[in-house]
Amino acid sequence: MGLNIEGGCLCGAVRYRATAPPVSRSICHCRSCRRASGAPSVAWSxxxxNSIVFLSGMPVRYRSSTHVVRTFCGNCGTQLSYRHDDDVGSIDITTATLDAPEEFPPTKEIWIEHKLPWERTNEAMRHYPRTSTS
Structure with missing residues (x-):
């Protein structure tokens, strides 16, 4: 994992850089992540x-619930980030928007209680019914 980790949206209008490696990596199965992404689960880094810097463009903010702000590209719609008001020191970036997502494999699956029955879990990972901190 390099010190300059970069990524961006589908159309390239929004680009970002992380100047430090992620502190955790997960796959989320919660209903709101599924609805926001249109996918059965979402990988997050x-x-x-303070290690995330936007290099070009600024994502649009959307408060998806009382305590959560998600961002996306206002041009192509790519979901970029997730922030919870209770954890102001961290930001989740959609792993698939990283230029080299293969370098950041998830280590855990969260919100298993919301997992779609036809999606398989990876038995090599840790599993949590809800968040890994609750």
Missing amino acids: TFHV
Whole structure:
């Protein structure tokens, strides 16, 4: 994992850089992540918020629930980040938007209680009914 980890949206309008490696990596099965992404689950890489810098473009913010702000590209719609008001020091970046997502494999699956019955879990990972901190 390099010190300059970069990524961006589908159309390239929004680009970002992480200056430190992620502090955790997960796959989320919660209903709101599924609805926001249109996918059965979402891989997230969690970074210290001060290590993420936007290089070009600014994502659009959307408060998806009382305590959560998600961002996406206003041009192509790519979901980019997730922030919870209770954890102001971190930001989750959608792993698939990283230029080299294969370098950041998830280590855990969260919100298993919301997992779609036809999606398989990876038995090599740790599993949590909800968040890994609750």
